[in-house]
Amino acid sequence: MSTDWNSGVWPDWCPGCGNFGIFTALKGALSELGIMRERIVLVSGIGCSGKIPHFVKVPGVHTLHGRAIPFATGIKASNPELKVIVHGGDGDLLGIGMGHLIAMGRRNPDILVVIHNNGVYGLTKGQASPTLQLGRKTKSLALPNINSAVNPILLGIASGYTFLARSYAYDIEHLKACLKQGISHSGAGILEVIQPCPTWNNLVTMDWVEKNTYRLKDWDPVVKDDEDAVKKAQGIIGLESGERKALGTILVDRRKETFGKRIASIYKNYSTEPPAAQRVEVEGKALPIDLEKTFPRFFIQ
Numbered sequence: 001m002s003t004d005w006n007s008g009v010w011p012d013w014c015p016g017c018g019n020f021g022i023f024t025a026l027k028g029a030l031s032e033l034g035i036m037r038e039r040i041v042l043v044s045g046i047g048c049s050g051k052i053p054h055f056v057k058v059p060g061v062h063t064l065h066g067r068a069i070p071f072a073t074g075i076k077a078s079n080p081e082l083k084v085i086v087h088g089g090d091g092d093l094l095g096i097g098m099g100h101l102i103a104m105g106r107r108n109p110d111i112l113v114v115i116h117n118n119g120v121y122g123l124t125k126g127q128a129s130p131t132l133q134l135g136r137k138t139k140s141l142a143l144p145n146i147n148s149a150v151n152p153i154l155l156g157i158a159s160g161y162t163f164l165a166r167s168y169a170y171d172i173e174h175l176k177a178c179l180k181q182g183i184s185h186s187g188a189g190i191l192e193v194i195q196p197c198p199t200w201n202n203l204v205t206m207d208w209v210e211k212n213t214y215r216l217k218d219w220d221p222v223v224k225d226d227e228d229a230v231k232k233a234q235g236i237i238g239l240e241s242g243e244r245k246a247l248g249t250i251l252v253d254r255r256k257e258t259f260g261k262r263i264a265s266i267y268k269n270y271s272t273e274p275p276a277a278q279r280v281e282v283e284g285k286a287l288p289i290d291l292e293k294t295f296p297r298f299f300i301q
């Protein structure tokens with residue numbers, strides 16, 4: 001694999017952190033997909049996971065806590081030629097950023113959201129995140145968790161996502177395959193990645209993952225028609241209510257219009273002249289900061 005994807009910034013995650021696996025799989029997926037570096041944008045929120053755009057040699061934005069999705073949606077709407085990928089923690093995307101995650105499903109933009117699910121708020125020393133199960137006590141908690149967990153896959157179906165998958169941060173090949181599928185999907189995608197955080201979460205170990213997950217077999221994720229969509233949704237509720245977590249591609253629905261197509265149906269010049277191809281001006285005058293010079297990669301020259 002090309003090391004060309006390393007930015008040169010030293011990844012300062014703790015030893016054994018699952019973020020390393022996600023980083024490696026992402027570089028592998030980008031290499032194998034053969035997308036031009038300039039056409040990729042990584043967008044993250046705040047958290048250990050949010051540091052990933054610093055380490056990968058592609059254009060990226062490390063935004064505000066919970067706000068990666070609206071940033072990403074704006075970037076994609078402005079320049080539809082870009083491949084936009086969001087990375088965030090379970091706290092970032094399912095806590096403070098939950099409303100944006102739901103809104104993205106309703107819009108169906110061509111964006112993959114990679115949820116680094118470690119069950120805790122890693123960067124702020126291991127508070128319980130929205131995915132930690134009720135009654136579980138990690139080593140970072142004084143008492144067992146008193147809140148029930150959110151399931152990102154079920155939330156994804158309810159919100160209208162058209163691609164859903166789950167993988168595991170230490171299984172680089174599996175994760176790379178899911179990333180490739182999710183990045184290539186035309187529409188809104190969630191890829192939940194079970195991510196060990198050895199510093200604060202002693203419950204999600206390799207042994208736990210071995211016992212509590214299984215690879216999906218004989219499951220066709222592709223939705224064929226409306227009737228099939230209902231059957232799939234019921235099937236997924238069944239899959240997700242079991243004790244063990246399913247790993248693999250859970251849903252692919254290619255029938256829904258993307259956000260880009262919806263915008264194009266309203267603005268007739270959108271496909272030839274999206275906002276990134278237009279001059280940024282107010283009342284005929286350039287802005288005091290020349291955004292096109294400051295962020296040239298986001299503009300179509």
Ligand SMILES: Cc1ncc(C[n+]2csc(CCOP(=O)(O)OP(=O)(O)O)c2C)c(N)n1
Pocket residue numbers: 046047048049050065088089090091092093116118120121122123124129
């Ligand atoms: C508005 C705001 N509120 C709270 C914080 C503090 N904060 C920083 S990161 C974080 C949670 C990170 O957890 P998660 O998203 O699960 O990411 P991880 O570090 O586990 O990758 C919080 C609450 C902040 N930076 N900004």
Ligand code: SF4
Pocket residue numbers: 012013014016017018019048049118122123196197198199200
């Ligand atoms: S605190 Fe957890 S999530 Fe953050 S870098 Fe360390 S191991 Fe990774």
